[in-house]
Amino acid sequence: MSSFAERFAQLSLSNQRIFLIDPSVKAKIGEWETLYNRLTDFDFIDAKVKHSDFGVQSLIEDYDLINDSELLNKPKYNAEQVETLKLIQGALRLSAFILKKYKMQLAGQLCGRMQHFDVPEIQVMLQVAKQQVIPWLRPLTSNLIFPGGSLRLTLTGHSGRVNAVAITPDGKRVMVISASDDMTLKVWDLETGKDERTFQGHCDWVRAVAITPDGKRVISASDDMTLGLWNLEPGENERCQDHSNRVTTVAITPDGKRVISASDDMILRLWNLEPGKNGRFQGHSNRVTTVAITPDGKRLISGSNDKTLKVWNLETGKYERTFQGHNSWLTAVAITPDGKRVISASWDKTLKVWNLETGKYERTFQGHSDRVTAIAITSDSKWVISASDDKTLKLWDLKIDKNERTFQGHSGSVTAVAITSDDKWAISASDDNTLKLWNLETGKDEQIFQGHSDRVTAVAITRDSKRVISGSDDKTLKVWDLETGKDEQIFQGHSDRVTAVAITRDSKRVISASDDNTLKLWNLETGENERTFQGDRNRVTAVAIMSNDNWVISASDDNTLKSWNLETGEHNQTFLQGYSDWVTAVAITPDGKRVISASWDKTLKVWNLETGKYERTFQGHSDRVTAVAITSDGKRVISASDDKTLKLWNVETNKCERTFQGHSDRVTAVAITPDGKRVISALDDNTLKFWNLETEEEIATFTGESPFFCCAIAPDGVTVVAGESSGRVHFLRLENV
Known part of the structure; x- marks a missing residue:
């Protein structure tokens, strides 16, 4: 094993190392007495050295040395010190998938995860x-x-939605198999999070996956109307x-001899993996979505969009009984390891427990705010x-109908x-x-922030x-102290x-x-709703206030812009010309003479506020325009678009001066610094990007837990504020510009 010093030296930026233990230290770590000091002795250097290797996984593995019994028995290393090391390791593990892509984010990720720990x-x-x-x-x-909460790591590698997951039964080296809309299956090492292998062969979305009891083969189900049989050892497709x-x-x-699909x-079909007779089960009146x-x-228990569960005898091939009680489609079914109960999940947002021996309904679990998509049961049936x-997982006590814990972290x-x-x-x-x-086993709450309960x-x-x-x-507005990041008050009154x-x-x-x-107009001092503006039956998508604070411009999904008197609440005029789709964003020039609007019709339009007339259109985006700033x-x-670009337009010449390319997903928001030299964009891929407006150079990037939808x-x-789909409001500062 290389020394921790050598491993940590590998953690680098694209052109510059952040941290470095004394590079002269080349010997392997041999004395446990030096380990704690090595792991926490972070010396900073400013070395502009190109170094492409990024050893975050190696560093995480070095921290595993703290679990050695010899170290734990040393009086010198108390529980608090060991816990500190584990927290640092945990932070690196949580950010590993981000750091592999964005090497320069090490400092930002550590600050974002650890600055609330009051540990020297x-x-x-x-x-x-x-x-x-x-x-x-x-x-x-x-x-x-x-770190220290329930979430341990994130696995990334699929380019589409992940639809199904299965775990090998062998406990020696736990492997995870995932199926995706990207038409592949991936094999992951659960300890390291490494993508070990990819199975390719399906020509449409892969919906489901199961592993044989011996852990040697994988069965996949796909929208291409086939089942794939994969051998985990050589990684080949055997047959369909x-x-x-x-x-x-x-x-x-x-x-492990038969497959039910x-x-x-x-129709449910029975396939023999060994020579034998295949079969079929027919009786549902709508598509079958789940089996156990x-x-x-x-x-065999099957669930269907006909809102029922059916029990079939696999030995005789006959139907036995039907469970009815859900009021919407069935999405998942699982059977307790003792074989006595069936748990079902539905679009009706509930789980239901059924007694397989008596055929009776026993209880309902309620708590999710959206449809329940999947369920799993522990081996002790507890x-x-x-x-x-609703983007969460919930852990329920099967005996007392209690929701013990909620796991939050997914952005979809x-x-x-x-x-x-x-x-x-x-x-x-x-x-x-x-x-x-x-x-x-960890019951700690990850939610240390105060935020909204839904997308910002x-x-x-x-x-x-x-x-x-x-x-x-979540239908509310929150007022935050920009210096402390604490929310001070909440405005409630909107019904959507x-x-x-x-x-x-x-x-x-x-x-x-x-x-x-x-x-709605709110008083920031008193918190009161002073006035409500209502002029049509269409939802309002954007708003801007003129520099004199007298007029408000609003955009709507009726494809129009409207102006309102802020003092009287009266509607003044409507800008109607030219839109063929929703108006998504609006901004007013500093002199108050023009308004710039953006639309799903892929264009921006310029309007004269004095005359109310249309002046010109900016065309060039290949997808809907989501945001605009002046x-x-x-x-x-500057405009942002679902085409993954920003475009800079000259208002006088009507020309696109430059296009910012480099976003990996749709751009949802944009803001410009007061000096007009830099711009920040928010992305659906969980990142914020700062750009130099003149050179098109990407200055800095920050990655959050879920898509960013707004920024200022x-x-x-x-100083930057950005809102996530998770409900978080981020407060950040651009350093060293």
Whole structure:
């Protein structure tokens, strides 16, 4: 094993190392007495050395040395010291998937996950991190999931939604198999998070996956109407079986000899992996979505969009009974290891427990705010874990109907879940293209931040730089202290999600737009709703306030812009010309003479506010335009788009001066620094990017836990506020520009 010094030296930026233990130390770590000092002795150097290797996994493995019994028995190393090392390792593990892609984010990730820990060694490490000299976005508050909680690591590699997950039964080296919309299956090492192998062969989405009891073969089900049989050792596709419609689910009998598959053709099919007679089960009146087999291999339980569960005898091939009680489609079914109970999940947001021996309904689990997509049961039949479109997993006590814990961290619907054979870990899959590993034994709460309970859609900063206003899908606005990052008050009154916010120049009032078809004017001092603007039956998508604080411009999904008198609440005029789709964003030039609007029709339009007339159109984006911002001199406009670009337009010449390319996903928001030299973009791939407006150079990047939907820059030009789909509001500072 190389020394920790050598491993840590590998942690580098693209052109510059951040931290380095004394490079003269080349000997292997031989004395446990030196380990703690080595792991916490972070010396900063400014060495502009190109170094492409990034040994974050090697560093994580070095921290595993602290689990050695010889070290733990040393009086010198108390429990607090060991816990500190484990926290640092945990932070690196949580950020490993980000650091592999963005090497320069080491300092930002450590600050975002650890600055709330009141531990001297950790605080010293973070002070060292802050001394790096390259530009970076420094979190001002703990804004990321912290180590020591339930989430252990994130697995990334699929390019599409992950639909299913299965875990090998062998406990020696736990492997995870995932199936995805990218038409592949991936094999992961659960300890390291490494993508070991990819199975390619399906020509459409892979919906389901199951592993034979001996852990040697994998069965996959796909929308291409086939089942794939894969050998885990050589990694080859052995054969496929055909359905007449897409295959939705698959299960393997406990003896590993037979496979049950279900399809949109409403038929369940039995396939023999060894020579034998195949069979079929028919009786559902709608597509079959889920199947499970009893531990003794004698019965099959199927769930369907006909809202029922059916029990079939695998030995005779006959139907036995139907369970009815859900009021919507069935999505998942699982059987307790003792074979006595069936747990079902549904679009009706509930789980139900059925007694397989008596055929009776026993109880219902309620708590998810959206449809339940998957379930798994621990081997002792004590706990059930459910996944949901509400982006969470919930752990339930099967005996007392109690929700013991909620796991939050995915940025999209959770589509699948599986539990390791020792009942210590759960692995979840999501349409955010990731898998996450959760510790079922850790009860600590990851949610250290105060935020919204749903996606943050808009943020704005007062001109005096004292407060931040955020709007959310949870129908509220929050007022935050920009210096401390703490929320001070909440505005409630909208009956639907808040889509946009704007603040008057005197920093005394805020106006919000909502899907409830209204604008509301709030007093920032008293918290009162002073006025509601309502003029049509269409939801309001964007809002901007003129520099004189007298007029408000709103955009709507009726494809129009409207102007309102802020004092009287009266509607003045409507800008109608030219839009063929929703207006998504609006901005007013500093001189108050023009308004720039953006639309889903892929264009931006310029309007004369004095005459109310249309002036020109900016065309060039290949997908809908999501956001727009204007430079302080009013001469240039920057637009963001679902086509993954930013474009800089000259208002006078009507020309696109440059295009910013380099985003890996759709751009959801954009903001310009007051000096007009830099721009920040928010992305659906969980990142914020700072750009030099003149050179198109990417200055700094920060990656959060979920997609960013809004961002704003304070008057100082370096303080940034951004909102996530998770509900977090991030406070960051651009350093070393």
